[in-house]
Amino acid sequence: xxxxxxxxxxxxxxxxxxxMMASMAVKQAEALLGEMQHExxxxxxxxxxxxxxxxxxxxxxxxxxxRELYETSRRMIGVATVAGIPxxxxxxxxxxxxxDALLVRQxxxxxxxxxxxxxxxxxxxxxxxxxxKGQLLxxxxxxxxxxxxxxxxxxxxxxx
Amino acid sequence: MSSAKPPxxxxxxxxxxxxxxxxxxxxxxxxxxMLIGFGARTIARCDEIADVRRQLTSQPYDLxxxxxxxxxxxxxxxxxxxxxDLPAPNRHAxxxxxxxxxxxxxxxxxxxxxxxxxxxxxxSATVLLERxxxxxREKRPYVETxxxxxxxxxxxxxxxxxxxxxxxxxxxxxxxxIAAGGEMNQTDIDLIMNATA
Numbered sequence: 001x002x003x004x005x006x007x008x009x010x011x012x013x014x015x016x017x018x019x020m021m022a023s024m025a026v027k028q029a030e031a032l033l034g035e036m037q038h039e040x041x042x043x044x045x046x047x048x049x050x051x052x053x054x055x056x057x058x059x060x061x062x063x064x065x066x067r068e069l070y071e072t073s074r075r076m077i078g079v080a081t082v083a084g085i086p087x088x089x090x091x092x093x094x095x096x097x098x099x100d101a102l103l104v105r106q107x108x109x110x111x112x113x114x115x116x117x118x119x120x121x122x123x124x125x126x127x128x129x130x131x132x133k134g135q136l137l138x139x140x141x142x143x144x145x146x147x148x149x150x151x152x153x154x155x156x157x158x159x160x
Numbered sequence: 161m162s163s164a165k166p167p168x169x170x171x172x173x174x175x176x177x178x179x180x181x182x183x184x185x186x187x188x189x190x191x192x193x194m195l196i197g198f199g200a201r202t203i204a205r206c207d208e209i210a211d212v213r214r215q216l217t218s219q220p221y222d223l224x225x226x227x228x229x230x231x232x233x234x235x236x237x238x239x240x241x242x243x244x245d246l247p248a249p250n251r252h253a254x255x256x257x258x259x260x261x262x263x264x265x266x267x268x269x270x271x272x273x274x275x276x277x278x279x280x281x282x283x284s285a286t287v288l289l290e291r292x293x294x295x296x297r298e299k300r301p302y303v304e305t306x307x308x309x310x311x312x313x314x315x316x317x318x319x320x321x322x323x324x325x326x327x328x329x330x331x332x333x334x335x336x337x338i339a340a341g342g343e344m345n346q347t348d349i350d351l352i353m354n355a356t357a
Contacts, residue, residue: 002304002311006252010176011296013222017172020199022289025171029197029285038194043186070263074229075184077260078281082190089282096261104264 039081101148274310
């Protein structure tokens with residue numbers, strides 16, 4: 001095993017910059033993120049509309065569709081929170097877990113995917129009451145646990 | 161976006177050269193906004209893997225933020241390529257991986273890629289700032305073995321960031337006791353000696 005003690009250039013770069021309070025940095029960053037809300041909502045709508053209405057009959061095509069669906073859902077994660085719908089991020093992660101589990105097991109059930117997509121469309125509605133959002137997420141979590149039991153949900157910002 | 165209480169520390173990315181590698185433009189923009197808020201002025205944005213490699217071979221970066229999954233299967237080799245094949249200084253640049261979701265078949269590959277830290281989206285400004293701060297304080301050496309090249313993953317000198325679990329059962333316990341002014345016991349010493357042997 002070879003061990004190298006390398007210079008931490010990130011530390012040097014930070015040390016050489018004029019000091020700024022971390023609280024100020026966070027405040028500025030959050031303000032800039034706030035300006036992106038509408039852009040992120042528009043992006044979310046594009047991604048939502050990209051979900052299929054159903055799966056094809058051919059097994060290979062179905063699996064390709066699930067793969068595409070997984071990618072679409074993965075792209076949503078992070079965007080939804082900035083768009084002001086953090087619940088959508090949770091639903092998108094859950095959909096990724098389910099799609100990944102189906103692909104790993106070489107299954108192509110449409111129903112759990114359909115439930116996720118329908119729920120995400122509901123979460124997008126501006127008139128949905130807060131308690132209903134929670135109930136929808138509980139239902140999704142229950143479904144996810146049945147399809148992908150080995151992958152418990154992780155909190156945002158946690159390590160892998 | 162709501163966030164936890166920001167750390168009482170100083171941070172300014174004004175002099176930090178950042179490479180942001182993310183094939184998804186919206187994902188990229190979100191991180192860019194946060195970095196600008198942190199004072200960053202030099203941010204190279206890459207949405208193609210070839211461009212990332214070109215950037216890394218042509219100029220030095222202090223911080224690399226990457227979402228390997230966004231590039232498809234090729235993206236997972238990016239950091240290990242950087243650690244194995246690039247010369248210094250980029251070979252040892254601080255690397256933060258951010259990921260929306262990682263396929264179960266890729267988790268091991270991502271974990272062993274040699275990144276300094278891996279975090280999941282959605283990423284709040286506070287979490288991103290804390291991870292950057294943490295990486296800037298890192299003193300871990302880089303190790304090269306047959307199967308892994310990257311920062312030493314044995315947390316013996318520096319505790320893992322606040323709010324995150326260490327990789328060993330005793331990590332947080334030892335760090336908390338020492339931080340509280342307590343002394344290390346023989347088990348802790350054995351743990352460290354074994355890790356450095």
